[in-house]
Amino acid sequence: MQSGCCKPPTKCGYTFVNPTYWISPINNSEDMDCMKWSNEQTQLCYNCDSCKAGLLATLRIEWRKANVILIVTLVALIVVYLFGCFAFRNAKTEELFRKYKQGYT
Structure with a gap:
């Protein structure tokens, strides 16, 4: 991502003076990204297509990690919910049987 936003695209042939x-x-090539580069600190090449593509690739990777975490959390919550339901049902069943057991003993 850094090569697409903070420095000009490599294919443009810009000469390095300092990081910014x-x-x-x-001879600027016909590529529009080469013409969009600016040495101004607030602009650089943030409008370049290579910058946008790099950002999308980074976001895609981050969202995949987030999706895995969310799915694992969802499965854990479902398991906890099922254990709670079974425990509640067993508690109600024991209470029901206790009433009947008291009558016979």
């Missing part, structure tokens, strides 16, 4: 200042080649 690059010298534009004489």
Whole structure:
């Protein structure tokens, strides 16, 4: 992602001066990303397609991790809920049988 947003795309042929200042080649290619690069700190290449693609790839990876965590949490909650339901049913059954057992003993 850094190569698409914080520095110009490699295929453009910019010359490195410092991390935020690059010298534009004489012959800019037809690629629109090469023309969008700016040495201005607030702009850089945040509008470049390569930056947007890198951001989407990073978000996709992060959401996959989040989805796994959410699915595991959902399964754990379902298991806890089922244990609670079974325990509640068993408690009600024991109470019902206790009434009948008291009459016979």
